[in-house]
Amino acid sequence: MVELKEVELKDKSVFGQISEYNHEKVVFCHDQETGLKAIIGIHNTVLGPALGGTRMWSYASEAEALDDVLRLSRGMTYKAAISGLNLGGGKAVIIGDAKKDKNEALLRRFGRFVKNLNGAYITAEDVGMTTKDMEYIHMETEHVAGLPESMGGGGDPSPVTAYGTYMGMKAAAKKAFGSDSLEGKKISVQGVGHVGGYLVELLAKENAQIFITDIYEDRLREVSNKYGAKVVSMDEIYDLDVDIYSPCALGGTVNDNTIDRLKCKVIAGCANNQLRDEKIHGPALIDKGIVYAPDFLINAGGLINVYSELVGYNRESAYAQTERIYGYTLDIFELAEKEGIHNQAAAMKMAEKRIQSIGKVRSTF
Numbered sequence: 009m010v011e012l013k014e015v016e017l018k019d020k021s022v023f024g025q026i027s028e029y030n031h032e033k034v035v036f037c038h039d040q041e042t043g044l045k046a047i048i049g050i051h052n053t054v055l056g057p058a059l060g061g062t063r064m065w066s067y068a069s070e071a072e073a074l075d076d077v078l079r080l081s082r083g084m085t086y087k088a089a090i091s092g093l094n095l096g097g098g099k100a101v102i103i104g105d106a107k108k109d110k111n112e113a114l115l116r117r118f119g120r121f122v123k124n125l126n127g128a129y130i131t132a133e134d135v136g137m138t139t140k141d142m143e144y145i146h147m148e149t150e151h152v153a154g155l156p157e158s159m160g161g162g163g164d165p166s167p168v169t170a171y172g173t174y175m176g177m178k179a180a181a182k183k184a185f186g187s188d189s190l191e192g193k194k195i196s197v198q199g200v201g202h203v204g205g206y207l208v209e210l211l212a213k214e215n216a217q218i219f220i221t222d223i224y225e226d227r228l229r230e231v232s233n234k235y236g237a238k239v240v241s242m243d244e245i246y247d248l249d250v251d252i253y254s255p256c257a258l259g260g261t262v263n264d265n266t267i268d269r270l271k272c273k274v275i276a277g278c279a280n281n282q283l284r285d286e287k288i289h290g291p292a293l294i295d296k297g298i299v300y301a302p303d304f305l306i307n308a309g310g311l312i313n314v315y316s317e318l319v320g321y322n323r324e325s326a327y328a329q330t331e332r333i334y335g336y337t338l339d340i341f342e343l344a345e346k347e348g349i350h351n352q353a354a355a356m357k358m359a360e361k362r363i364q365s366i367g368k369v370r371s372t373f
């Protein structure tokens with residue numbers, strides 16, 4: 009998968025990559041002393057400040073890191089817009105191994121870069137980051153969301169994200185199987201980190217048959233022992249005879265190499281940018297008869313929770329708002345069918361419509 013990406017990205021210039029997704033601003037952050045190499049992508053701020061997490065990952069190349077931040081920040085624009093939030097889309101990536109290269113100085117230096125954007129970008133937690141890391145960033149800038157409850161924040165957004173993903177999965181099950189019950193359904197969960205772990209808990213409560221995979225053996229053992237999920241290898245996950253495939257690790261797993269292998273009738277997970285190329289793989293899933301629950305719609309629970317922290321709501325209202333993902337997902341399926349487009353395109357269309365209409369409101373005093 010990475011090799012495929014490398015070939016795709018090889019011939020693209022930096023501005024070629026940036027203009028492809030129409031970003032407002034991309035900031036390259038570099039600091040010799042701490043070894044910081046980070047990229048902040050601000051995709052669109054029509055609806056409000058660009059909010060999105062910071063991811064730390066050992067990217068195979070800088071082009072891949074740029075591609076990731078561009079795709080992720082664009083996804084945040086859509087996610088906020090479709091969820092009715094007054095936020096724009098942004099995201100940051102720190103290049104490095106979160107287990108080895110992370111330290112207080114590096115994170116605080118990154119915080120200075122966020123501070124210098126004067127609120128145009130608000131950061132939060134993502135893959136490879138912890139609430140403790142966010143505390144370090146917060147020492148340098150107030151533009152941090154998703155802080156621990158002890159610091160006045162909304163705490164870990166992952167359980168809320170998992171709940172929204174579960175709601176979206178149930179809506180997709182209703183579309184594919186005629187019932188939203190997940191009891192007895194065979195469901196594969198790829199990645200049992202923060203969100204994946206909570207999702208497995210919800211699925212276990214509904215007596216689904218769960219298959220899990222992850223890079224970390226210890227985590228797999230823990231989740232498997234707790235919820236009775238069957239462990240499978242990282243590659244085997246694509247060939248399993250399951251009803252639902254739930255990508256909860258990184259993006260791009262629905263691609264030319266995997267679609268032919270998938271036997272599921274539903275794809276619904278929390279990972280961002282699950283379709284490697286929505287223009288190709290969105291229609292390809294229709295051809296295969298797979299119901300795809302748009303990722304940025306069903307994984308919006310965490311953002312809804314973080315937003316409620318900014319505007320002063322509470323956890324209960326965040327859950328109540330997240331529950332509506334069920335109905336929104338069914339609405340998107342209906343729109344897609346009516347317009348003869350794939351589900352991701354329908355969700356993007358709905359999000360773009362809101363950005364355009366609110367953009368007009370904001371263009372006048």
Ligand SMILES: NC(=O)c1ccc[n+]([C@@H]2O[C@H](COP(=O)([O-])OP(=O)(O)OC[C@H]3O[C@@H](n4cnc5c(N)ncnc54)[C@H](O)[C@@H]3O)[C@@H](O)[C@H]2O)c1
Nearest residue numbers: 135165166169199201202203222223256257278279280310
């Ligand atoms: N945390 C949130 O609230 C939130 C909100 C929206 C979207 N997301 C997205 O959901 C996904 C998971 O987020 P998280 O917070 O649970 O991250 P996490 O880092 O806690 O969990 C990700 C897990 O995926 C595993 N993994 C990575 N590559 C894998 C592979 N190829 N095969 C199997 N497992 C693999 C990792 O080992 C890790 O355990 C990410 O794509 C993230 O952007 C998270």
